[in-house]
C-alpha cells in the first residue's frame with residue numbers, strides 16, 4: 001500500500017462499567033485495533049451491535065481519546081505531530097441520527113456555513129460555499145437553505161449533514177450508520193450521492209453499517225469486528241466470497257437470502273452477541289464458534305496474512321499454513 | 325374488484341375496501357381502499373417504507389386504534405367475525421385469543437413490573453377457564469416452544485433481565501399462549517442484529533408450521549419478507565400497489581415502485597455502480613390521492629395516471645398490480661402472444 005492517508009495503531013479504549021477496586025468492571029469496547037486506509041479507498045466496517053464499531057470511529061476522528069495507541073494522518077501522529085484543528089478539517093464524521101447532529105435553531109445554510117467561518121472564512125464566502133454544497137447534495141438552496149432541521153425529512157437532513165462535512169473540504173469522511181435510519185428508496189439516493197462525491201473529490205470513506213449488502217456494494221475493503229477486536233480485514237470481494245474467519249462466515253450466512261428458492265435453513269449462530277465486559281479468553285469467538293478446536297479457548301489467535309492485504313485472526317489459518 | 329385471490333377455503337382474514345383516516349389538522353389518510361384475503365395457515369408480508377400504513381393496517385385488524393379520532397370504513401373479517409362490529413367480551417376474546425400481535429419493541433407487549441411467567445399465565449387466565457398452576461405450566465411450555473434456554477429459570481425473569489433476542493422470544497411466547505389463529509407481526513426483528521434476526525425469523529417460520537397459524541408480517545425489509553412469507557403485498561402511501569406470490573413479485577415485479585424497492589435492496593446490483601434509485605420521497609397523506617400516489621416519483625407517469633380508478637393488471641396465481649404502465653405492458657404482451 002502507498003502511504004496510508006489515515007491509520008490506526010493499536011487503539012485501545014475501555015469504559016468503566018461500575019464497581020470499585022477488585023470488583024471494578026470494564027467494557028473492552030476497542031481492544032488493540034489497527035488498520036490502514038489507502039487514499040481514495042472505502043473501508044466498510046461490520047460486526048454485531050456493541051462490537052466497537054462506533055467507538056473505533058470516534059477514536060479515529062478524535063472525538064474520544066484512546067487509553068493507548070495512536071491515529072496517524074499521512075504518517076503524522078495526530079496531536080504531537082499534527083495539530084487537532086488541522087486534522088479536524090481533513091477528517092469529518094457523519095452520524096446515524098440526522099436530527100441530533102443539527103442545531104435546531106440554525107437554518108440549513110447557516111449549519112453548512114458554520115464550519116468554514118470557524119476556520120476563518122468570511123461570512124459571505126461561507127454562505128456562497130454552503131449554497132453550492134446544498135445544491136451539490138441535491139437540495140435547492142433557495143427552497144431548503146432557510147429551513148430548520150425539523151422542516152426536513154430524514155433523507156434531506158442526512159444530505160445536509162453530508163454537505164456540512166464537505167464544507168471543511170475533508171479528505172476522509174467517517175460514516176457511522178449514516179444511511180441506516182433512512183427508507184430504502186431514500187437510502188439508495190444517498191448511497192448514489194456518496195459514490196458520486198467519492199469519485200468527484202477522491203474522498204476516502206470509513207463506512208460503518210449493519211447492512212452487509214450495502215457494505216459489499218460501496219466498499220473496497222471490509223473490516224469485521226468482534227468484541228472489540230478485528231476478526232478479519234480484507235478486500236471486499238475475497239472476504240465475501242471466501243471468508244477466512246468463522247465469524248465472518250456466520251455473519252454472511254445470517255443475511256436474509258433474497259431468493260425464495262434458497263431460504264436460510266439454519267441460523268449460523270445461537271444466542272445474542274456476548275457482553276464486552278469480561279470477554280472470553282483465547283479467541284473471543286470460541287464460545288460461539290462451531291469450528292473451535294484445541295488452542296482456541298486458551299491462545300489468542302495471531303493475525304494471519306491470508307491474501308493480498310487480507311488478514312484473519314483465527315487459528316484455522318495457522319493449521320492451513322502448516323499444511324500448505 | 326379484480327383483486328380476488330384464488331382461495332378454495334374460507335379465508336381467515338378478509339379485508340375489503342378498507343380506509344382509515346385520522347382526524348386532525350391536517351387529517352391523515354393512512355390507509356386507502358385496501359382489499360386482501362389471507363387463507364388459514366398462509367403467511368402474507370406487507371412490504372412498505374415508513375409511514376406507508378403498514379402498522380395502521382395491522383392495528384385495524386386488532387382494533388387497536390384510538391376510537392375517537394379514527395374513522396374506519398370498509399369491511400374487516402377475521403375467522404368469520406366482523407371485527408369492526410366487535411364490542412365488550414367479544415372484542416376481548418378477539419384480541420389475544422383469535423388474533424394476537426408482536427412488535428418491534430417488546431416493551432409494547434411486556435410489562436416491566438411482572439415476571440415473564442406471570443404475564444403469560446395472566447393472559448391465559450384471561451382467555452381460558454384454567455387454574456393458576458395450569459396457566460403457569462402453560463407459560464413454561466410456551467417458553468420451551470420459543471426455545472428459550474433454561475426456560476424454567478427464565479419464568480421468574482423480569483423483561484429487563486433478558487437480552488434483546490430473548491425478550492423478543494418471550495414476547496412471541498406471550499402472543500402465542502392462547503393459540504391464536506392469526507398472528508400479526510409488526511417488524512418484530514427490525515431492531516435486532518442480523519445474527520439474532522435470522523434466529524427469530526426461523527423460529528417464527530417453524531412455529532407457524534407447527535401451529536398452522538395465518539400470519540401477516542409487516543416489514544420494510546425485502547430479505548425478511550422473502551425468508552418468511554408465501555405472498556407479498558407492496559404498500560405505498562396507504563395503498564396496496566402490487567401483490568402476488570413471493571416468487572412472482574421478487575422475480576418479476578410489475579409496479580414501478582416495487583421495482584424501485586428491489587433496486588434499492590441491491591437485488592442484482594453490480595458492486596460500486598450507481599443504483600437505479602427512485603427519486604424524491606413519499607407524499608404527505610393529508611389528502612385522498614386522485615389517481616396514482618407514486619406519479620411524482622415515477623419515470624413512466626402519464627396523464628392517465630392522474631385519474632381514479634387506476635387500471636389493474638392481473639396475472640395468474642392471484643397476482644395483480646395497480647398501474648397504468650403495468651396494465652398496458654401486460655395487454656401488449658398478451659396481444660403479442662395471441663397474434
Ligand SMILES: Nc1ncnc2c1ncn2[C@@H]1O[C@H](COP(=O)(O)OP(=O)(O)OP(=O)(O)O)[C@@H](O)[C@H]1O
Pocket residue numbers: 015016027028029030047048049050051052053054055056210276
Ligand atoms: N461512553 C461509554 N461508556 C460506557 N460504555 C460504552 C460507552 N460507549 C460505548 N460503550 C460500550 O462499548 C461497547 C462498544 O460500543 P460501540 O458503540 O462502539 O458499539 P457498536 O459496534 O457501534 O454497536 P452498534 O452496532 O450497536 O452501534 C458497547 O458494549 C457499549 O455499550
Ligand SMILES: Nc1ncnc2c1ncn2[C@@H]1O[C@H](COP(=O)(O)OP(=O)(O)O)[C@@H](O)[C@H]1O
Pocket residue numbers: 346352353354372373374375376377378379380381390609
Ligand atoms: N394514532 C395516529 N394518529 C394520527 N396519525 C397516525 C396515527 N397512527 C399512524 N398515523 C399516521 O398514519 C400513517 C401511516 O402510519 P403507519 O401505519 O404507522 O406506517 P408504517 O407503514 O410505518 O407502519 C403515518 O402518516 C402516521 O403518521
Ligand code: SF4
Pocket residue numbers: 245246247283284285286287289290291292293296301313314315316
Ligand atoms: S480461532 Fe478457533 S474459535 Fe476462534 S474463530 Fe478460529 S476456529 Fe473459531
Ligand code: SF4
Pocket residue numbers: 579580581616617618619620622623624625626629634646647648649650
Ligand atoms: S400508475 Fe402511472 S404513475 Fe403510477 S406507477 Fe403506474 S405508470 Fe407510474
Ligand SMILES: [Mg+2]
Pocket residue numbers: 053054055176
Ligand atoms: Mg454504533
Ligand SMILES: [Mg+2]
Pocket residue numbers: 378379380510
Ligand atoms: Mg410501523
